[in-house]
Amino acid sequence: MSVKTHNKVKKKMHDLKFIRENPSTFDDAMARRGLGSQSADILRMDESRRAIQTELQALQQERNETSKQIGVIKSQGGDAQEIMDAVSKIKGRMGELEEEERTIASALNQHLAGLPNIMFDDVPNGADEGENVELHKWGTPKQDQVPEHFEIGEALGLMDFDTAAKMSGARFVILKGALARLERALAQFFLDTHTGDHDYTEVNPPLLVRDNALFGTSQLPKFAEDLFPAGDAHYLIPTSEVPLTNMVAEQIVDMEELPYRYTAFTPCFRSEAGSAGRDTRGMIRQHQFYKVEMVSITKPEDSEAEHERMRECAETILKELDLPFKTVTLCSGDTGFGAKKTYDLEVWLPGQQRYREISSCSNCGDFQARRMNARTRPKGEKQTQFVHTLNGSGVAVGRALIAVLENYYDPTDGGVYVPEVLKPYMGGLEKITKV
RNA sequence: GGACAGAUGGCAGAGUGGUUGAAUGCACCGGUCUUGAAAACCGGCAAGGGUGCAAGCCCUUCCAGGGUUCGAAUCCCUGUCUGUCCGCCA
Numbered sequence: 001m002s003v004k005t006h007n008k009v010k011k012k013m014h015d016l017k018f019i020r021e022n023p024s025t026f027d028d029a030m031a032r033r034g035l036g037s038q039s040a041d042i043l044r045m046d047e048s049r050r051a052i053q054t055e056l057q058a059l060q061q062e063r064n065e066t067s068k069q070i071g072v073i074k075s076q077g078g079d080a081q082e083i084m085d086a087v088s089k090i091k092g093r094m095g096e097l098e099e100e101e102r103t104i105a106s107a108l109n110q111h112l113a114g115l116p117n118i119m120f121d122d123v124p125n126g127a128d129e130g131e132n133v134e135l136h137k138w139g140t141p142k143q144d145q146v147p148e149h150f151e152i153g154e155a156l157g158l159m160d161f162d163t164a165a166k167m168s169g170a171r172f173v174i175l176k177g178a179l180a181r182l183e184r185a186l187a188q189f190f191l192d193t194h195t196g197d198h199d200y201t202e203v204n205p206p207l208l209v210r211d212n213a214l215f216g217t218s219q220l221p222k223f224a225e226d227l228f229p230a231g232d233a234h235y236l237i238p239t240s241e242v243p244l245t246n247m248v249a250e251q252i253v254d255m256e257e258l259p260y261r262y263t264a265f266t267p268c269f270r271s272e273a274g275s276a277g278r279d280t281r282g283m284i285r286q287h288q289f290y291k292v293e294m295v296s297i298t299k300p301e302d303s304e305a306e307h308e309r310m311r312e313c314a315e316t317i318l319k320e321l322d323l324p325f326k327t328v329t330l331c332s333g334d335t336g337f338g339a340k341k342t343y344d345l346e347v348w349l350p351g352q353q354r355y356r357e358i359s360s361c362s363n364c365g366d367f368q369a370r371r372m373n374a375r376t377r378p379k380g381e382k383q384t385q386f387v388h389t390l391n392g393s394g395v396a397v398g399r400a401l402i403a404v405l406e407n408y409y410d411p412t413d414g415g416v417y418v419p420e421v422l423k424p425y426m427g428g429l430e431k432i433t434k435v
Numbered sequence: 436g437g438a439c440a441g442a443u444g445g446c447a448g449a450g451u452g453g454u455u456g457a458a459u460g461c462a463c464c465g466g467u468c469u470u471g472a473a474a475a476c477c478g479g480c481a482a483g484g485g486u487g488c489a490a491g492c493c494c495u496u497c498c499a500g501g502g503u504u505c506g507a508a509u510c511c512c513u514g515u516c517u518g519u520c521c522g523c524c525a
Binding site: 050053054056057058060061063064066068069070071072074075081083084085086087088091210252254377381382384 | 445454506
């Protein structure tokens with residue numbers, strides 16, 4: 001399906017000045033992403049663009065000056081026909097140059113838009129998730145094998161994949177009764193914690209966004225196939241990172257107002273186009289799932305500290321739920337397109353006897369801010385700077401539900417205890433049992 | 436869905452074809468005054484880019500994209516957004 005485009009090609013993306021001045025640094029950074037040298041191509045395009053621009057500007061200057069003369073002559077009642085013809089002649093060449101400039105600028109911008117963020121030096125090198133580096137572990141993983149979450153849920157009669165498949169196909173689920181409520185309880189608990197204890201402001205954002213918003217957070221143009229188009233103007237959000245971060249798009253915010261901290265509980269929609277065959281059973285990987293998201297907008301110098309803080313906000317949730325987890329720093333090969341550095345929180349799933357991702361916290365630096373032109377200005381200063389943006393799950397609700405089912409499972413009767421912190425949200429219910 | 440009206444600098448708000456990058460007010464910065472502050476007064480104050488050692492010079496930008504013209508904030512077309520009214524609707 002084709003979706004209308006609202007992109008302006010004025011976006012800044014990577015800083016050309018930086019690439020011009022540090023071509024090898026830039027190439028090294030792209031090499032860590034598994035890409036070949038980029039700077040030579042970029043600089044060649046940039047140079048030729050500037051050459052065209054210089055020539056064009058000389059002609060524009062000539063046109064402007066001559067046109068002003070015409071104005072003067074005419075206002076004095078003179079005849080300006082001769083110079084008017086002369087200006088007309090310049091226009092042919094100007095048109096050509098304008099066309100060339102447009103072509104090369106758009107090629108350059110498209111190229112830049114497809115290049116990932118430059119990672120921090122302390123991001124470990126590695127090919128894939130196997131080389132992520134453990135930061136720390138918390139809690140004691142249950143070594144006893146328990147059923148997987150979908151076995152538990154189905155046995156309880158509260159989790160139904162077959163009926164969901166009839167109406168929606170694969171990768172959907174129906175939760176009922178206490179499990180439906182458990183999902184709502186988790187979300188509520190997450191939101192209350194982030195708004196009450198972590199200084200986040202609750203936001204209820206649009207779930208449908210246009211392509212320019214997705215360009216800003218860098219899902220587009222490269223990852224269109226992961227998205228669900230909705231109608232001819234919108235996409236369903238793959239994460240509320242998109243609307244929350246775009247709240248500062250095209251804005252100049254006073255520096256003393258920062259940081260902004262936003263949290264939202266929303267459904268997320270992902271086509272999972274590249275995941276055929278992976279996690280096909282159960283709720284791990286769905287086309288639609290709930291997530292509580294945290295987004296921070298900070299001054300440039302504060303983003304690294306904010307990143308640690310955000311990671312701790314997410315970890316707090318798992319600690320409060322008493323779910324064992326480990327935190328890893330993603331290696332270069334596993335770090336997302338827009339991130340300078342990412343921490344993943346992996347929760348212990350006794351049904352799988354392994355840790356699975358339940359939160360991902362990324363510092364994007366100014367990468368997204370450049371793409372959405374989100375700036376800040378220190379009080380009294382003229383010069384604006386790009387803000388830094390961070391996003392993190394706090395945490396994925398569906399996966400948290402899975403973790404609760406498997407970690408709080410009672411093998412004696414197939415029931416599931418309600419975690420202490422969730423009881424108030426479950427009407428005091430102690431244990432979920434078969435209906 | 437139909438009808439109309441808008442979109443101009445950080446904000447508000449003039450400007451309908453010719454030195455208008457844009458009056459004015461607010462905000463902001465510097466100064467005078469004051470023991471200090473406020474007020475008042477004086478001055479400054481858009482951004483992005485090209486070029487140059489630099490001072491500077493130049494280009495672009497008045498929602499976006501196309502067009503008319505020697506010349507466009509101003510005229511035309513398309514799109515987006517906002518407001519108002521009508522219809523429909525949870």
